[in-house]
Amino acid sequence: MNLSDVALLAKEELSLAEKGIASAKVVLTGFVVVFAMLILLIFIIKIYGAIVQKAQNAGKKSKEKKAEAVAETPAPVVAAPVAPAQTDGVSDEVVAVISAAVATMYGSSEKARIKSIKKSSDGGRSAWAKAGVLDNTRPF
Amino acid sequence: MEILQGFVDAVKGIFEGSGLSTLNWQNYVMIGVSIVLLYLAIKKQYEPLLLLPIAFGMLLVNLYPSIMAPPTTQLLTEAQCAAQNVAVSGHAKTVIDGVTYIENPTYGGLLYYLYQGVKLGIYPPLIFLGIGCMTDFGPLISNPKSLILGAAAQIGIFVTFTGAIFLGFTEAEAGAIGIIGGADGPTAIYVTTKLAPHLLGSIAIAAYSYMALVPIIQPPIMKALTTKKERAVVMEQLRPVSKLEKIMFPVIVVIIIAIFLPDAAPLVGMLMLGNLFKESGVVERLGKTAQNELMNIITIFLGTTVGATASGQNFLTLDTIKIIILGLIAFCMGTAFGVLFGKIMYKATGGKVNPLIGSAGVSAVPMAARVSQKVGQAENPGNFLLMHAMGPNVAGVIGSAVAAGVLLNVVG
Numbered sequence: 001m002n003l004s005d006v007a008l009l010a011k012e013e014l015s016l017a018e019k020g021i022a023s024a025k026v027v028l029t030g031f032v033v034v035f036a037m038l039i040l041l042i043f044i045i046k047i048y049g050a051i052v053q054k055a056q057n058a059g060k061k062s063k064e065k066k067a068e069a070v071a072e073t074p075a076p077v078v079a080a081p082v083a084p085a086q087t088d089g090v091s092d093e094v095v096a097v098i099s100a101a102v103a104t105m106y107g108s109s110e111k112a113r114i115k116s117i118k119k120s121s122d123g124g125r126s127a128w129a130k131a132g133v134l135d136n137t138r139p140f
Numbered sequence: 141m142e143i144l145q146g147f148v149d150a151v152k153g154i155f156e157g158s159g160l161s162t163l164n165w166q167n168y169v170m171i172g173v174s175i176v177l178l179y180l181a182i183k184k185q186y187e188p189l190l191l192l193p194i195a196f197g198m199l200l201v202n203l204y205p206s207i208m209a210p211p212t213t214q215l216l217t218e219a220q221c222a223a224q225n226v227a228v229s230g231h232a233k234t235v236i237d238g239v240t241y242i243e244n245p246t247y248g249g250l251l252y253y254l255y256q257g258v259k260l261g262i263y264p265p266l267i268f269l270g271i272g273c274m275t276d277f278g279p280l281i282s283n284p285k286s287l288i289l290g291a292a293a294q295i296g297i298f299v300t301f302t303g304a305i306f307l308g309f310t311e312a313e314a315g316a317i318g319i320i321g322g323a324d325g326p327t328a329i330y331v332t333t334k335l336a337p338h339l340l341g342s343i344a345i346a347a348y349s350y351m352a353l354v355p356i357i358q359p360p361i362m363k364a365l366t367t368k369k370e371r372a373v374v375m376e377q378l379r380p381v382s383k384l385e386k387i388m389f390p391v392i393v394v395i396i397i398a399i400f401l402p403d404a405a406p407l408v409g410m411l412m413l414g415n416l417f418k419e420s421g422v423v424e425r426l427g428k429t430a431q432n433e434l435m436n437i438i439t440i441f442l443g444t445t446v447g448a449t450a451s452g453q454n455f456l457t458l459d460t461i462k463i464i465i466l467g468l469i470a471f472c473m474g475t476a477f478g479v480l481f482g483k484i485m486y487k488a489t490g491g492k493v494n495p496l497i498g499s500a501g502v503s504a505v506p507m508a509a510r511v512s513q514k515v516g517q518a519e520n521p522g523n524f525l526l527m528h529a530m531g532p533n534v535a536g537v538i539g540s541a542v543a544a545g546v547l548l549n550v551v552g
Contacts, residue, residue: 022311023302026550030298033546037400038291038539044392045284052385133524 090117159203166452167202174199174447186352190325190443194345197251197447207249208448215241255445258340261333263442264326265410270435271326271537272414273427275505277389279531282378285485286497286528290535292481293501294543296321296473301547304466309459312336315547317463320347321470322540323354323502329446330407331544335552341450342460346467354507357468358475359515362499365479370486371519373494375528383419390415397542403552404545408538474502478532500529503536 090098099114155161177195181188201208221228221242232243257263280286297318304314316336319328320343328347332340350357363371390412398405417427482498496516500508512529 019305023305023314026301026311026315026547027298029550030301030543030546031295033401034294034539034542035288035291037397037542038287038535040400041393041396041538042284042287044396045281045287045389048388048392049281049284049381049385052382052388056382056384130522134521 162205163202164452166456167205168452169456170198170202170450170452174202187348189439190348191352193440193443194348194447197444198450199447200444201251201448201451204249205451207251208255208445208451209249210252211248212246214244214246216244217241251445251448254441255448257438257441258329258445259333259337261330261406263438264330265406266438267326267435267442268407268410268541269414270431270438271505272390272411272416273418273431275411275415275418275534275537276530277415277534278381278386279378279527280534281381281385281389283528283531285493286501286531287535287538288485289478289481289498289501289532290537290539291501291542292498293474293478293532293536294322294539295477296470296475296502297540297543297547299473300466300470303469304462307462307466309462310336311551313339315551316343317466318470319343319540319544319547320350320463320467321474321502322536322543323347323351323471323474323504323508324537324540325351327407327503327540327544329442331547334548338454339459339463340446341455342463343467344446345450346464349464350467350471351504351507354502354504355511355514357471358499358508358511361472361475362479362496362511362515365476366483366495368519370483370495371516372523373486373491374520374523375492375494375497375525378527378531383421386419387416390419393538397538397545401542401545401549403548404541407541407544411537411541471502475499478502478536494523494525494528497525497529497532500533501536501539503533503540505533505537506530508536509533 095114095117098117102114159167174195177191177198180186181191181195215234215236216224216226217239218228220226221244226242226244228242231245234241234243299318300321301314301318304317305311309317312335316328316332316339319331322328325344325348329340329344332343336343394405394409394412397408414427414430417423417430478498478501479495480498481501482493482495485493485498486495494516496512497509500512502508509526509529509532513524513526516523516525
């Protein structure tokens with residue numbers, strides 16, 4: 001008897017109810033086991049990720065403290081310009097460019113007023129980084 | 141006259157031994173199919189690295205079936221031995237009805253021997269070794285929740301199992317057919333060789349065809365199940381993952397999966413070994429070999445011999461048509477469940493997760509992740525889902541290996 005004969009025999013033996021039971025058994029087991037395993041992995045990855053990060057942050061902080069102690073003595077040469085709150089840290093030059101762009105679009109006859117400029121929440125990428133990613137992912 | 145007769149006999153002998161008289165119509169149909177597949181591989185470039193060897197293996201076996209023939213033992217009398225120049229000494233003898241026969245072993249065909257690596261479940265884990273070397277689990281480690289999507293996309297496997305059972309397949313066959321929904325070639329082959337080796341040709345070809353068709357099959361399902369607003373969700377950038385975390389990941393995963401589900405250990409074990417080659421950074425040479433030379437060699441052997449299982453008589457059956465339909469259902473279900481769970485995560489996180497990354501939960505690395513990226517970008521050109529989709533994508537590889545382990549354990 002070869003393999004396909006065995007398969008044929010098994011085919012004939014299954015009744016409709018047996019088929020239902022067999023598939024329900026596999027579907028349930030499969031669903032529960034696959035999810036249980038992967039959810040278990042989620043917890044374990046989270047736990048060890050947290051532990052590793054904590055350990056590494058602790059290591060970094062002690063290093064940074066030492067570095068700060070050294071760096072504190074020389075006074076900063078140029079004081080950082082304080083950006084106006086409504087421009088969300090965007091430099092004046094960029095504000096000027098955006099205003100110019102808006103003026104071009106609406107025309108100078110319409111008196112537009114820029115109330116605030118906010119960085120869009122695009123994952124914090126700069127325009128150049130975005131262009132780079134776009135370039136790299138375009139073939140896909 | 142004698143010379144002419146000899147010539148006619150010789151030509152007759154060659155003709156009788158040639159394919160023209162030994163092949164039947166199924167072989168010719170399959171030769172046609174293999175040429176179409178070669179066209180798709182070369183001109184359309186559908187997964188050419190696999191489709192080309194598969195198609196050629198299919199072509200070879202249908203032109204010359206003996207290339208897959210197993211070794212046999214011929215029983216020859218001493219007189220026949222003398223006539224055929226076979227040494228009598230050194231072979232076992234059998235006496236039947238008082239006549240002594242010499243047991244003369246004949247060798248199997250070339251592809252028969254190469255096929256042993258498939259049959260014994262050796263090649264698929266070795267392919268996983270190479271895949272492990274090329275896989276970056278970083279996106280998964282930084283966003284472990286994507287494992288849920290990798291699990292959700294496996295539901296298709298089990299739903300299709302039910303369909304296959306009711307279409308008259310045995311439990312073992314149904315398990316092998318369902319695994320097509322895992323969208324992972326090596327896993328599908330591994331499970332099929334263990335559960336239903338006689339269906340290997342059809343299942344492998346269905347699995348690889350659907351993987352090649354991911355960019356065509358998935359987007360309509362993804363679009364149908366999501367709203368415009370959901371597709372446009374921009375996800376937060378992933379946190380950087382430290383080297384230590386990346387090194388610990390393969391070791392921890394293999395310990396957990398191999399302890400709880402030993403049947404998945406060969407696949408997951410090799411995947412994680414490959415990944416450790418990559419992340420440890422101390423065995424660069426081994427990693428390079430595993431992901432380049434070794435993987436290429438195995439791909440040639442695997443592709444050609446899997447193609448060679450599709451001889452006309454095996455392949456042109458009603459079962460093959462059922463398998464191809466069930467495989468497509470499995471694939472679509474996997475995609476749909478991935479996206480649906482993505483939607484659940486979208487709701488649960490208050491709109492932080494883009495449900496499109498769910499479809500990448502059907503392994504098919506990295507094609508499925510690229511599809512998520514592409515569909516997402518169609519909605520918002522500044523949206524980059526690729527790395528976010530890689531999380532569920534590699535989780536899908538682990539998920540299908542786990543699902544394979546479950547199937548092998550329950551129905552094997």
